[in-house]
Amino acid sequence: MIWNKYEVEDRKLQGISVLAIVMMLISLYMQSKLVLFLGVLFLALAVANQLYLKKAGERLYVDYSHDKARFFIDEKGKWSFIIRNDGYPILKAELRVFFDYFVAPESEDSSSSRGLHEISIPISIFTGQTKQISIPFTANTRGIAKIRRLEFQIPSFLGFGETALESKLPLTLQAIIYPQPIPVKGLAEQLSKLQGANIVPYSVYENRLGPLGTRDYVATDSFNAIHWKASARKQSLQTKQYEKISETGWTVALNISDGHSINGNLEGLISSITEFAYYAFHKQLSYAMCINVRSAGNTPFLYLPKGDGGEHLQKVLETLASINRLNTSIPYHQMLSFYSRHLESQPFFIHAGIRTQEGNDQLLFIQSQKGVRLFELKLEEENGVLTKLEVQNESRKLL
Structure with a gap:
């Protein structure tokens, strides 16, 4: 432990030192050993007091x-x-x-x-x-x-x-x-409809549990995708076909700012996100989290990559606990822009906090270019509410 040290002397100590010297001088004039002894004693006590003040607290x-x-x-x-x-x-x-x-x-x-x-x-x-x-x-x-x-x-x-x-x-x-969760209306209803593997016409993800059928092999197909039994039966190479599914994954984005200040509903929003985190943990849903608190590193804001389970829940709760009103934020639309250009997009996106026109533009881009479904998390009567987000080119409003 490194200490800053300050010494405060009583002014009476200076008077005692002066008195001791005077007594010693007088003793020489009076030839008095008693006065000399008292003078030396007082001076020794003053010196010992000063020495103790200088040495006290060392080591x-x-x-x-x-x-x-x-x-x-x-x-x-x-x-x-x-x-x-x-x-x-x-x-x-x-x-x-x-x-x-x-x-x-x-x-x-x-x-x-x-x-x-x-x-x-x-x-x-x-x-x-x-x-x-x-x-x-x-x-x-x-x-x-x-x-x-x-x-x-x-x-x-x-x-x-x-x-x-x-x-x-x-x-x-x-x-x-850890933050205290609050009830969030619509949380179970919205998420229960979307969890699990959803079959879609087009997706980069496939259900590998079992092939849906086969088709003729083309040169761009992987060698591991060949269905050998079907190829032997048809006397030509056949490629396995799987059902196209949408990956389950969420991104939660929190805007802590309200212009140049901190959102007055910050605590309620954090408590609502905490409830979402507990629900996702129990339902084994994976999700990422972005918060526009300035951070050092390759990602200039607080970001937790997609994860699930107890360890991910602990990281989320610790991150939410670390947010305070002294944090420096970055503009929310800049965070969304960085997210869309550099980070892995998830099929579902939850926005929480203030929206600006610039933020709306970025949300529209994420929705149209990434094929993401948007939701909003807001507060109503001290409870959270999760609903679908219909983004419009609107002026700034409080969610």
């Missing part, structure tokens, strides 16, 4: 695991870390811990300001000693909570001043609080 370490803890709202948990002191003893110090408001402390000795909770813990730790610190909390709201700062206030032995230590970096302890 003070914080040890902790780097695991992520995951919680649902209202679940209880705790952060634990170990304080190790290999330097001067510390007595009657105060440890102050600052962490995100996504979790609520159970300690009564706590306060809140600027989006952070603060708790104070009295601590004394001698040289070579270790102490375990535990901070119980309750998951309060969706988000990723971290211990942002540790502060030590170490008083001097004589009470003249104190040394303050402040951690330079936040601890990597994390509490990930």
